[in-house]
Amino acid sequence: MLEDVAIILGLSTNGMPVIGSTFNNYEALEAECLDKFGVAPRKTEYRGNFIKLTWFRGLKDRLVLVDDIHIQRYVKCHIMLLFGTVMFGDKSGTEVHWKFLPLLHNFAGIIQFSWGSACLAHIYRVLCRITRVNCKEIDGPLTLLLTGAWICLPFLAPILGNPRLFPIANRWRNWEQIGHPYRFRSLFVWKAYAIGRIDLDVIPFEIRRIRLFGVS
Structure with missing residues (x-):
């Protein structure tokens, strides 16, 4: 329940529904990653609509928390890792669907979604x-x-x-x-x-x- x-x-069970559009092309994936993290995964670091968790872990480890932008990127990496493991993990246990990235556009509003639901x-x-x-x-x-x-x-x-x-x-x-x-x-x-x-x-x-x- x-x-x-x-x-x-x-996890909060109140708030906005977790919904959105899903695109299945690399250009859209690349644009979302550039917007959220300043870099995009290479072809060996994603498969179809899924980004390898090792890419997020590597990026998270490399980030230097010198300002709010880098801190936000660090937190977004951590959130995507939670999505790919604890909350919405798939059978591989090594990837996460990039459809969640648009939901992280408004960093201050991430908490407003009903992630528990x-x-x-x-x-x-x-x-x-x-x-x-x-x-x-x-x-x-x-x-x-x-x-x-x-x-x-x-x-x-x-x-x-x-x-x-x-x-x-x-x-x-x-x-x-x-x-x-x-x-x-x-x-x-x-x-x-x-x-x-x-x-x-x-x-x-x-x-x-x-x-x-x-x-x-």
Whole structure:
């Protein structure tokens, strides 16, 4: 649900819809990258409508944060990396669709989009696709799916790291190194975010406000 996206990933579920046009030619991709980052990927750094995540990582590492323009480019690189991994990742895990670039045109307005709603819609689409008999892989915001399962099915979850971290997904950071001992004998938690399981002071006010009152 939208509440899960807000609590687990810390994404706003209110705001403008994440919509826009998608062009499938290199000239449009190049123009968007030049506008957002001052440089464009070479032919070896993109495939069709997808830009390799290594291009964004390399650009992010090379940027020197000497002024607001470079800081904004750094943040936009980070956002595109989040899109390509946590929020809208594809099965390759190495690329991100460049259709998101136009949404970053107004840097101050990035926060005004309902990224949480888009992320939830994406996972619903993924879950529909995996019901097909010929589907063998899954992509999308798997952090949301996995963390949601660990919260509601605690007998599956590794031991928590820091229980007061927010967003909740951060609580299982480096979970492979923590081990897999079962925490509870409960099969299912009906009220995953009830008082006693999550301290209210851990949840930022803007997220708690959305959760409790449903307002922007």
